Amino acid sequence: xxGHGTIDQRPSxxxxxxxxxxxxxxxxxxxxxxxxxxxxxxCPFSIPSSPEAASLRIIRNLGHFALYYTHxxxxxxxxxxxxxxxxxLVYLVIxxxxxxxxxxxxxxxPPYFHLLHKIIYKSMVxxxxxxxxxxxxxxxAAGLHLVITLAATVPIVLIHAVLWVREDFCVxxxxxxxxxxxxxxxxxxxxxx
Numbered sequence: 001x002x003g004h005g006t007i008d009q010r011p012s013x014x015x016x017x018x019x020x021x022x023x024x025x026x027x028x029x030x031x032x033x034x035x036x037x038x039x040x041x042x043c044p045f046s047i048p049s050s051p052e053a054a055s056l057r058i059i060r061n062l063g064h065f066a067l068y069y070t071h072x073x074x075x076x077x078x079x080x081x082x083x084x085x086x087x088x089l090v091y092l093v094i095x096x097x098x099x100x101x102x103x104x105x106x107x108x109x110p111p112y113f114h115l116l117h118k119i120i121y122k123s124m125v126x127x128x129x130x131x132x133x134x135x136x137x138x139x140x141a142a143g144l145h146l147v148i149t150l151a152a153t154v155p156i157v158l159i160h161a162v163l164w165v166r167e168d169f170c171v172x173x174x175x176x177x178x179x180x181x182x183x184x185x186x187x188x189x190x191x192x193x
Contacts, residue, residue: 045163054162061161069157077149081142088142095133099126 048054062069074096081089102125137146 044165058161061164073153076153080145085142088137088140091136099129
């Protein structure tokens with residue numbers, strides 16, 4: 001009861017954390033020398049300048065985004081098959097599993113099986129699997145779902161393939177002697193390595 005209602009006036013033995021009062025922060029750099037990085041709003045979509053540029057973009061983007069485009073079409077087809085066509089949905093999943101298994105086994109082969117890679121082309125086998133899947137969907141009365149899905153998704157895929165500039169975000173085209181030249185967003189001469 002001796003300490004009831006009294007305030008301890010003894011000095012504290014713990015040191016309080018100090019905050020810097022000068023313009024230097026904890027890194028030791030002067031805050032006045034700080035320059036914020038340049039901010040550019042970059043849109044990777046642009047309208048091609050000619051039909052040749054559009055076809056070149058389609059070819060490049062189909063090669064680069066083929067897996068994503070295939071997944072997009074597959075997801076839409078999967079969703080359209082859920083309510084009414086359960087057997088077709090099972091066949092679609094089985095053929096997807098077969099294609100995935102083929103790709104995994106192809107990747108697992110040692111490099112000295114390059115002769116097998118030359119004889120059996122990956123695109124040829126995947127095309128055969130896609131055709132077999134389409135035949136299975138038509139045979140299970142889901143052909144209308146397939147046609148509607150392809151009619152809805154292929155134009156979206158083509159529009160994306162035409163409008164997407166490139167994977168390295170080229171932002172402008174310079175006109176030269178023969179045609180337009182894409183200029184990279186990052187200047188390689190000033191980029192840090």
